[in-house]
Amino acid sequence: MTKKIEEQVVEVLKTIYDPEIPVNIYELGLIYFVNVKESLSGDGFFVNVEMTVTSPNCPAIESLPEEMSYKVEKLEEVIKCDVEVTFDPPWDRSFMSEEAKLELGFL
Numbered sequence: 615m616t617k618k619i620e621e622q623v624v625e626v627l628k629t630i631y632d633p634e635i636p637v638n639i640y641e642l643g644l645i646y647f648v649n650v651k652e653s654l655s656g657d658g659f660f661v662n663v664e665m666t667v668t669s670p671n672c673p674a675i676e677s678l679p680e681e682m683s684y685k686v687e688k689l690e691e692v693i694k695c696d697v698e699v700t701f702d703p704p705w706d707r708s709f710m711s712e713e714a715k716l717e718l719g720f721l
Contacts, residue, residue: 619659619691620650626685627663633674637717639665639682643709646700658693661686665697666705675699 627640627648639645646664653660663682667675679697686695707720715721 616650616652616659619661619689620648622689623648623650623661623663623686623692623695626689627682630678630681630685632668632672632678634672635668635718637710637714639678641711641714641717642668643711643714644668644678644705653693659691661692661695663695663697664700666700668705670701 624640624645627645628638630639631637632639632642632644635642644665644667646666649662649664651660651662652658663686665679665682667678679699682697683695686692707715710718710720712721
């Protein structure tokens with residue numbers, strides 16, 4: 615069941631776009647990991663997402679985590695979603711999926 619929730623979270627993340635780049639944050643490689651844990655009572659799941667942004671000066675550094683938490687918490691089984699922003703390792707183009715590179719003309 616945890617794997618199913620993780621897949622649902624990833625699908626939600628793929629609906630969120632960096633406001634300056636026309637590619638979703640998942641394909642951009644901004645998501646470092648998604649961790650899903652079932653609550654002790656078994657009535658739902660807690661989600662922890664670690665992400666980065668394209669640069670420390672990114673204007674979306676506050677809005678993206680808020681949007682992510684809001685949308686992930688709309689999933690029926692999710693109790694809470696915490697998003698942590700990190701700059702280690704710093705993001706670079708190599709983190710992007712082939713699809714994102716193609717979309718942005720990097721291939």
